[in-house]
Amino acid sequence: MAVETEEPDLHVRRIRILQKQLANGGFDAALIMQPRDLFYYAGTAQPANLWIPAAGEPILFTRRAHSLARKATWIRRTVEANSYGDLRRSLAEVGALPKSGAVVGVEQDVVPAALVNNLARHFADVTLKNVSPLILRQRFVKDPTEIARIREAVEAWKAGHHQVLSRLVVGRAEYEIAAAMEYGARNAGGDGVVWFRRWDGCLPGGGIVSSGPNAWVVSGHAMTVTGVGMNQGLPWGASARVIEPGDLVVVDYGVTREGYHADMARTYCVGKPSAEQKALWDRLIELHFTVIDRIRPGVTGEELYRIGAETADKMGLAEFFMGVGADRGRYVGHSIGLEVDDWPVLGEGSQDPLVPGAVVTIEPKFMVPGLGAVMVEDDILVTEQGHEIVSTLGHELFYV
Amino acid sequence: MAVETEEPDLHVRRIRILQKQLANGGFDAALIMQPRDLFYYAGTAQPANLWIPAAGEPILFTRRAHSLARKATWIRRTVEANSYGDLRRSLAEVGALPKSGAVVGVEQDVVPAALVNNLARHFADVTLKNVSPLILRQRFVKDPTEIARIREAVEAWKAGHHQVLSRLVVGRAEYEIAAAMEYGARNAGGDGVVWFRRWDGCLPGGGIVSSGPNAWVVSGHAMTVTGVGMNQGLPWGASARVIEPGDLVVVDYGVTREGYHADMARTYCVGKPSAEQKALWDRLIELHFTVIDRIRPGVTGEELYRIGAETADKMGLAEFFMGVGADRGRYVGHSIGLEVDDWPVLGEGSQDPLVPGAVVTIEPKFMVPGLGAVMVEDDILVTEQGHEIVSTLGHELFYV
Structure with missing residues (x-):
């Protein structure tokens, strides 16, 4: 063997x-x-x-x-x-x-x-x-070997993040930020591939870089922050758009190790964030942990989505939560494992209770036309007692 | 539009x-x-x-x-x-x-x-x-727009090649060479994805890095130089093997621009090639051009494969051509375009004549257990008069 x-x-x-x-x-x-x-x-x-x-x-x-x-x-x-x-x-x-x-x-x-x-x-x-x-x-239920591999994938993701921090400057194209992310993850021993269950699913380089006004354009290949892509052959992911001062840049990547996915996202600001950007981020993180805090065996994906949507509503940000206006995604995360879109999606209609050993992502975002998008995504293990956040990167709005 | x-x-x-x-x-x-x-x-x-x-x-x-x-x-x-x-x-x-x-x-x-x-x-x-x-x-028949895109993809491939030259040293893992290739191609505006028609086809990072003894192990996911992969979840492509002095390293990548593929390969030697390595390479290039010279409208894929096989036979290298011993692939190239494995394969049973506007690859290799593998792959446009080599990189055995 x-x-x-x-x-x-x-x-x-x-x-x-x-x-x-x-x-x-x-x-x-x-x-x-x-x-x-x-x-x-x-x-x-x-x-x-x-x-x-x-x-x-x-x-x-x-x-x-x-x-x-x-x-x-x-x-x-x-x-x-x-x-x-x-x-x-x-x-x-x-x-x-x-x-x-x-x-x-x-x-x-x-x-x-x-x-x-x-x-x-x-x-x-x-x-x-x-x-x-x-x-x-x-x-859906992972054994210890699988969870260990997802932890390794998280480390490869973080190596990509450090490359992003070192390359993200005004004048670079989105695809150059993508190249940095992929280079970091691959050099850290990432498999160099992201797997979709959906037959027509594919991501350039395994992820999305979406900056400035691109962040509120939503390709049909996913919901919410998708980027616009290099061309009409694959119209999501990084594009050739050049980064401008003050841009919010969302980096949402799948990274694999030994066949298993981490799926994480962070938002970066090019230059010190404005008060408005910082406030939007802070509310996103508040919402993020409001949802995460409820993760335990027995809770359903629909309940987690509802908590997210209700929190956004209380914050007066309902129209920007998981999309823009009427065109929003009705979910707040999904399962990960051997495929980045493992069953189930955590959203409307998801009635199956979470169980110990499940690893899911929570990925809220606010997309505000004229301002940009903020998104965060973490990977979370459901435990007997509640949950453990598997992805270990800090929850700040990174700026360069 | x-x-x-x-x-x-x-x-x-x-x-x-x-x-x-x-x-x-x-x-x-x-x-x-x-x-x-x-x-x-x-x-x-x-x-x-x-x-x-x-x-x-x-x-x-x-x-x-x-x-x-x-x-x-x-x-x-x-x-x-x-x-x-x-x-x-x-x-x-x-x-x-x-x-x-x-x-x-x-x-x-x-x-x-x-x-x-x-x-x-x-x-x-x-x-x-x-x-x-x-x-x-x-x-199968490309129009001028498609051919222009393949030419751009060739340029992105060459940007990857320059990264390989700058990173290929003893002590680096195959996956670090892969990271360099992918980084170069992506920074040059490559799409960051390789498309297969085959439903279960996928390549880590879009290509193969195979060094030393890995070069004569053939995964079932392709024929001939495949590499052994990072893990059993995708057992081809770059592995974690560390480069040793005198290694032959095959780099075979698909690179896309605007949805269209270049598919090229070159062989690198870590340190000055030995006389035996150099002689093997020289014979590969002689065979390569013997096949390419015959490309014109009307010739069939089977004929091109036969020319390659006969040339290898005359050279006394039949048992190492396109594989090892009895386990060899019966082809010498394939069509490229919107998919890296476009119809048809140029090999046994391929009776459809080439036509002007087709873009095919010729990809001979010798796999010699104990010595390593040499492989070259170029992209060739079939013209009214004969052919034009679209990929423009030199045909030396690169060494670092």
């Missing part, structure tokens, strides 16, 4: 939990194909298909780099299978072929239609059903 | 070409959903669905950021549609609903099964069919 872990039986436990959920959910088996989920259950993201029956032993069907995959995985039984035909024949050989009428789970939210159609041709006698909700719900 | 172009009627021409192909291919319409294809036909990658009938006017159905999308697109008719239900109703209102039994193209190679299933429920009376082969075949 090539993967180091603090819990030697981690993989056994992960697969048993999924098997229980498969049985409860009426699935006879699942075929895991997406790299994040493969990494989670098999310990490697080499190209492979992982067969997990509701009862019995899992099999890793390696598609390429067979010996590397075999060396890396913690799955005991591995078989080379370059096609779904190979895979079906192998299952038949070991007597593991699902019965006619069986339900087999696939990750239909991310696996392309052509691939699922191909699988369906080879398994015409079974019903394919989306298994991703079970997987994402399991991934 | 927010997008600058050297060809004012570019968009009209692109859509007319697809419409002709749709009609020839038996499609009544196509619904374009993937961001790269949206950018190509609609001029923006804001979240939207683009309806292109085989005959008649296209309609852009914006999903979010409606006013930004409207401002950016060159499609005249835009409609807000937050669901496939909205989309169907709108088509009905303007009398554009496909007849019962019609064939509608969708990008089934990349759009997730759940989304296509959802579309199929709303259009139960039509047949959905994969339209991507028509789109990718059209995108």
